[in-house]
Amino acid sequence: MIKFFRKIRKNLLSENKLSKYLLYAIGEIVLVIIGILIALQINNKNEQRKTENKIVSILKEVQHDLGLDIQKSDELIAYYKTKDSIINLIQTDKLTYDDYQNDYQNALRYAIMDAFHMKIHENGYTNLTENVDNVPKKLQAVIEPLNEIYIYNKYEIDKFDNRMDLITDRVMDELAKSKDWYYRLDRPQLEDEMIDFFLNDPYYKNDVNLYQNAGCENLASYHVMQFRENAINAYKQINTLVESNEPLPDFIPHNLIHLTKAQLKEYVGTFKVVKVEGFDGQFPDMNYKIQIQDNDLIGVMNGNLEDMDFFYFETTNKIFGQTDIYFKGEFIRDSSNEITSLIIMKYGTRVHLNKL
Numbered sequence: 070m071i072k073f074f075r076k077i078r079k080n081l082l083s084e085n086k087l088s089k090y091l092l093y094a095i096g097e098i099v100l101v102i103i104g105i106l107i108a109l110q111i112n113n114k115n116e117q118r119k120t121e122n123k124i125v126s127i128l129k130e131v132q133h134d135l136g137l138d139i140q141k142s143d144e145l146i147a148y149y150k151t152k153d154s155i156i157n158l159i160q161t162d163k164l165t166y167d168d169y170q171n172d173y174q175n176a177l178r179y180a181i182m183d184a185f186h187m188k189i190h191e192n193g194y195t196n197l198t199e200n201v202d203n204v205p206k207k208l209q210a211v212i213e214p215l216n217e218i219y220i221y222n223k224y225e226i227d228k229f230d231n232r233m234d235l236i237t238d239r240v241m242d243e244l245a246k247s248k249d250w251y252y253r254l255d256r257p258q259l260e261d262e263m264i265d266f267f268l269n270d271p272y273y274k275n276d277v278n279l280y281q282n283a284g285c286e287n288l289a290s291y292h293v294m295q296f297r298e299n300a301i302n303a304y305k306q307i308n309t310l311v312e313s314n315e316p317l318p319d320f321i322p323h324n325l326i327h328l329t330k331a332q333l334k335e336y337v338g339t340f341k342v343v344k345v346e347g348f349d350g351q352f353p354d355m356n357y358k359i360q361i362q363d364n365d366l367i368g369v370m371n372g373n374l375e376d377m378d379f380f381y382f383e384t385t386n387k388i389f390g391q392t393d394i395y396f397k398g399e400f401i402r403d404s405s406n407e408i409t410s411l412i413i414m415k416y417g418t419r420v421h422l423n424k425l
Contacts, residue, residue, distance in 0.1 A: 117205070120203050120205070121205050121208075123200070123203070124197075124200060124203060124204050124205060124208055125208070125311045127193060127196050127197050127200060128193075128197070128208065128211070128307050128310065128311055129307070129311060129313075130192065130193035130196060131193035131194055131196075131197055131215065131303075131307065132193075132303075132304055132307045132308070133193065134189075134190035134191065134192065134193045134194070135218075135300045135303055135304045135307075136304060136318065136320070136321075137190050138187070138189050138190055138296075138300055139297060139300050139301060139304065139320055139321070140320050141187050142187065142293050142296060142297045142300070143297075143320065144185070145185050145187050145293055146293060146294075146297075148185040149185065149284055149285045150285075151176075152180065152280075152281075152284065152285055153281065153285035155176060155177065155180050156180060156181075156277055156280065156281045156285060159177075159180060159267075159274070159277050160274065160277060160278065160281070162268075164177065164267075164268065166264055166268070169259050169263075169264040169267060169268070170258070170259065170264070172259060173257065175255070177267065178254060178259060178263070178267065180277065180280075181236070181237065181240055181276055181277055181280040182237050182240055182241050183237060184230075184233035184234065184236075184237050184284065186230050186233075187226055187230065187293075188230070189219070189222075189223045189226060189227075191219055191223070194215060194218075194219045197212075197215070207310070208310050208311075210306065210310065211303060211306050211307055211310060214299060214302060214303045214306065215303055217299060218296065218299050218300055218303060222292065222295060222296040222299060222300075223296075225292040225296075226292060226293070226296060229283075229284075229292065232283050233280075233283060233284055236276075236279060236280055236283055236284075237280075240276050240280075248263075248266070250262060250263055294379060294381070294390060295379075298381060301321055301322060302327075304317075304321055305317070305321065322383070326382045326383070326384065326385070327382070328366075328382060328385070330361060330364060333361050333366050334361070335408060336359055336366055336380075336400065336408060337359055337360055337361060337366075338358075338359055338408075338424050338425065339356055339357070339358050339359075339424070339425045340356070340357040340358075340359065340410070340411050340422035340423060340424050340425065341355070341356055341357070341422060341423055341425055342354075342355040342356075342357065342420060342421070342422050343421050343422065343423050344420075344421040345418055345419070345420050345421070346418060346419035346420075346421075355370060355371055356370075356371060356425075357369070357370050357411075357422050358372070359380075359411075365379055365380070366379075366380040367379055367380065368380065378390050378396065380398075385400075386399055386400045386401075386402070387399050388400070396413055396414060396415035397413075397414045397415075398411060398412060398413040398414065399411070399412050408424055409423065409424055410422060410423045410424060411424070
């Protein structure tokens with residue numbers, strides 16, 4: 070081909086056809102430029118494809134990390150749910166001498182001496198931040214949600230971990246310094262002096278209350294639920310962005326839905342407790358106010374903001390959440406599709422509330 074063009078140039082020059090030669094030369098230059106541009110475009114597309122494949126690989130790494138942490142958050146919720154049940158027995162003096170004598174699983178004696186730690190995996194996110202300038206526009210939508218998870222949510226969870234470490238370490242340190250039987254605590258059978266301490270010591274009860282407030286009624290509630298919801302949403306979003314053909318794993322709720330403020334308005338109102346199943350005593354007169362806070366639906370009992378439930382929707386009627394303990398609920402509608410009542414399953418009870 071090169072010889073062919075050289076021959077054309079030679080003929081044009083030998084025939085003194087300068088104008089035609091110049092025209093030909095210009096055309097040849099244009100063709101060369103076009104060829105270079107095409108080659109550059111192909112090279113750019115190849116580089117873009119390589120970059121996109123790299124970012125997709127990183128996002129899959131982030132997704133894997135999220136999956137591990139979502140499952141860990143489920144374990145944490147279950148752990149503190151069990152702890153809360155034990156602590157309620159301690160606080161209400163429901164445990165007996167025999168209960169501690171038969172504490173073969175060590176659940177009672179170590180009720181406030183251990184904690185569940187949730188260290189968030191962030192290798193994928195760190196890798197993403199190091200390559201954030203190369204993230205293609207079509208994949209950028211997930212960056213902000215991931216920032217919230219790995220900056221805000223992680224900060225709250227790390228703070229909780231440190232707080233629980235301080236509490237459990239202090240309890241064990243004080244027992245080691247004040248009780249000569251502490252080193253025998255892990256023996257199968259508890260001694261009478263130990264059992265008397267766990268049953269009756271008021272300062273131990275104070276520590277139990279402190280542990281419950283910090284663990285069962287704090288992070289094992291709002292912050293973990295918020296992390297879990299954000300992580301699930303990000304996991305699903307990554308699945309969509311990378312066009313994955315893999316089905317969602319079982320630990321990802323497939324039916325978690327999100328309602329707008331306008332849609333949440335129909336749930337707002339005051340509900341009165343009319344019946345409590347699974348509770349033998351006389352329940353007090355209680356009102357439960359459901360309202361919108363930011364973009365969330367919350368429930369507040371008797372105006373006490375410290376007793377606040379955050380609702381997450383499985384369907385437009387079925388909810389779940391966790392504040393002091395995990396709960397599930399369902400809104401009941403009449404034939405006109407108007408909400409008339411609410412049932413909440415919590416603390417092993419079934420609470421019926423009518424809308425006022």
